[in-house]
Amino acid sequence: MTSSRVLVLNSGSSSVKYQLLDMSDSRRLAQGLVERIGEETSRVKHSPADGETREWSGAISDHDAALKAVAQELSRDGLGLDSPELAAIGHRVVHGGKHFTEPTVIDDTVLAEIERLIPVAPLHNPANLTGIRTAQALRPDLPQVAVFDTAFHTTMPESAARYAIDVETADAHRIRRYGFHGTSHAYVSRATAKLLGKAPEEANVIVLHLGNGASASAVRGGRCVDTSMGLTPLEGLVMGTRSGDLDPAVIFHLMRVGGMSADEIDNLLNKKSGLIGLCGDNDMREIRRRIEEGDESAQLAFDIYIHRLRKYIGAYYAVLGRVDAVAFTAGVGENASAVREAAVAGLAELGLAVDDELNAVRSDEPRLISPPSARVAVAVVPTDEELEIATQTYALVKGSDILT
Numbered sequence: 001m002t003s004s005r006v007l008v009l010n011s012g013s014s015s016v017k018y019q020l021l022d023m024s025d026s027r028r029l030a031q032g033l034v035e036r037i038g039e040e041t042s043r044v045k046h047s048p049a050d051g052e053t054r055e056w057s058g059a060i061s062d063h064d065a066a067l068k069a070v071a072q073e074l075s076r077d078g079l080g081l082d083s084p085e086l087a088a089i090g091h092r093v094v095h096g097g098k099h100f101t102e103p104t105v106i107d108d109t110v111l112a113e114i115e116r117l118i119p120v121a122p123l124h125n126p127a128n129l130t131g132i133r134t135a136q137a138l139r140p141d142l143p144q145v146a147v148f149d150t151a152f153h154t155t156m157p158e159s160a161a162r163y164a165i166d167v168e169t170a171d172a173h174r175i176r177r178y179g180f181h182g183t184s185h186a187y188v189s190r191a192t193a194k195l196l197g198k199a200p201e202e203a204n205v206i207v208l209h210l211g212n213g214a215s216a217s218a219v220r221g222g223r224c225v226d227t228s229m230g231l232t233p234l235e236g237l238v239m240g241t242r243s244g245d246l247d248p249a250v251i252f253h254l255m256r257v258g259g260m261s262a263d264e265i266d267n268l269l270n271k272k273s274g275l276i277g278l279c280g281d282n283d284m285r286e287i288r289r290r291i292e293e294g295d296e297s298a299q300l301a302f303d304i305y306i307h308r309l310r311k312y313i314g315a316y317y318a319v320l321g322r323v324d325a326v327a328f329t330a331g332v333g334e335n336a337s338a339v340r341e342a343a344v345a346g347l348a349e350l351g352l353a354v355d356d357e358l359n360a361v362r363s364d365e366p367r368l369i370s371p372p373s374a375r376v377a378v379a380v381v382p383t384d385e386e387l388e389i390a391t392q393t394y395a396l397v398k399g400s401d402i403l404t
């Protein structure tokens, strides 16, 4: 029997998201999530492709118990993890530093390196490690592959990756711009080239991943040359709850004058800033509804969000020199036509425009929203990070290049 299934695991500190895919036809067989691990009221939601979604609550004490619950749910659909059809498990790993430029089969050395990166990813890498170790214990015979959020950005030149600070200090603490959402930027830039009928090597694309977290990237011929997130996901665009770019002196000011601690400022900038800090809402649907009702703080939050986005489009236009497409993706990018319209409004001189009718279309398919005459294509390309992780995992374990 050929093994063509890949289980994709995205392990957070108190949650595990998963998808089982059949890579012979890239079909999703099941997906789900375990939340509130470690609490009395953990929640499991499991959706088989060919059946009803099942949800239940109960105490799930740790990641081991969570993965066993996932295995049990999959077994009920005849998709058990003991099946010989399972080829590999692909893990999303947030931080791979400079070292990991490709998806990597996990061994002890790889585990040690992911662990060594914990100081630059204190929230994410420990949870990812727990997920990997748990899956290894469950299926020690199976290849486990790490797919890093940072890997796609390791092609950035030093001129884009280095901060202009003392080199010795930067290197001693591994301070540089790593970028995140790389799996999504890789998938969307490739899918955009395909939409244009070009090979990835022929297309220059600005990818705007606008979800609750948000980042932009400049992709030249399939390789990332700049991205808006940095050492951590805090840099760059205005996000749901993160400030994005700000003068670093704001931090000293809050410490010296505001009497705040480093942890308090960390919390302020990551959790209470961005759209939620500006207007109290981080859901773009709610912000648009409030704007329709004449709410001024929602309007200002939207304007600040759009202003930053336009600055990055302009910056990456200059970085690339020639742009074939601007691609919108993730929750806001795929759904909020008002954001797409405002982001490129008045940029006809740069060859950028959206067609109102095309922009209003709702679809799960990649599509162009620019007028046919536009010099630069504007596209909406739904992201699929799980499919990308599964594709990279499968290509690695099967030793073939099946990336499309």
Ligand code: AMP
Pocket (backbone or CB within 6 Å): 210, 211, 212, 213, 240, 282, 283, 284, 285, 330, 331, 332, 335, 336
């Ligand atoms: P993500 O992080 O990619 O799941 O994106 C989540 C965000 O997408 C939410 O916070 C919403 O702001 C936004 N979103 C989802 N659906 C819509 C929609 N129909 N219109 C506008 N924004 C949306």
